[in-house]
Amino acid sequence: MFDFILNKPVELKVGDQMLKFSTLADFEFCMSGRTAIPSSKITDLVKFSTDQLKKEARTIKDIEKRFVSILSKSIEDPASINRALRELDPLIFSQDHSWRDIIAGLNNGDDAFNPYRRIALVKYMQYLSSRQEIIKYLYNEKKQNYKAGTETYSGASEPSEFKETLLLDNTVFEPGAQDFSKENSFERMPKGEAVTVVLTPNEEIDILLSKHKCKLAAQNGVQFIDQAGRVYKLNKGRNLIGRDSVSNVMIEPNLRDVSRLHLVIENFGDNSMQLTDLSSHGTYISSKYLTSRTGGQTSKS
Structure with a gap:
């Protein structure tokens, strides 16, 4: 399905179409247009019961965990x-936007297409996040309608469906410009995409894991300071931040809105690093680091 010659365009057959990409940036731009949810999918989800919405949310969560593991390993071993x-x-991939055909096409290429595979997987994860947000919204709308008495359900057990779970809770803290000064306003990092940060000697910056304020500091190398003030010196190379026991910086297990593998920090050893968010509830940094994104990466302006 692929024809690849050095300095020649890449061609990918998707169904009856042949898509041609002159550069990796062209491919990323095309995949970015496939992260939204088709209106037909939204129409289907509106008809779901709360049980069906919860099942769909759990399925997406399980798939995301597998993709997070793949992306995390690919940072160290492309x-x-x-x-x-x-x-x-x-079949794990949706047919929306021909995602299944795209992945099948990529699987017919050799290792030269690994950068394309990574971009496709990142964008597919963003598509899944969009689906999850729609599910959260619909679930909470049904919950509010039930509480207001404007929606009824068949079956005596229906009200128990609204037991609060973090998976379907849309009230997780979302920091924005209204919470901070304009200069220090926080924005959510794009999931799966590398964001480059360069610190000056002795500089500290705030970083939020979901709603938990941490810091990155350039002091005798790069340090990560967690929400409790504990200081961790980051290794050169890949560092995992999260609740999982394999993490280089292990966040307290009771902070359930922090993912097991929440953030990857690739430390280059010269106070520069790349941050990759792999979490469900987001990693937030100052918006100034997200103003000049190109080619799936972000550089400090």
């Missing part, structure tokens, strides 16, 4: 993404 994608059941 070639691993080829093997990992081939091992997945193609």
Whole structure:
């Protein structure tokens, strides 16, 4: 499905169409247009019961965990993404926006297409996040309608469906310009995409894991300071931040809105680093680091 010659465009057959990409940036731009939810999918979700919405949310959550593991490993070992994608059941991918055909096409390429695979997986995860947001909204609307008495359900057990769960809670803290000065306003990092941060000696910046305020500091190397003030010196290379026991910086297990593998920090050893958010509830940094994004990466302006 792919024709690849050095300095020649990349061609990908999707169904009856042949898509041609002159650069990796062209491919990323095309995939970015496939992260929204088709109106037909939204119409279907509106008809779901609360039980069905919860089941859909859990399915997406399980799929995201597998993708997070693949992306995390690919940061340290870029070639691993080829093997990992081939091992997945193609049916795990939605047919919306021809995602299943795109992944199938990528699986017919060699390791030269690993950068394309990574972009496709990142954008597909953003598509899943969009689906999850719609599900959260619909679930909470049904919950509010039930409380207001404007919606009824069949079955005596229906009210128990509204037991609060973090998975479907849309009240998780979303910092914005209204919470901070304009200069220090926070924005959510794009999921799965690398954001470059360069610190000056002795500089500290705030970073939020979901709603928990932490810091990055350039003091005798790069340090991560968690929400409780504990200081961790980051290794050169890949550092995992999250609740999982394999993390280099292990966040308190009771902070359930912090993902097991929440953030990857690739420390280059010269006070520069790349941050990649892999979480469900987001990583937030100053908006000034997100103003000059190109090619899936972000540089400090």
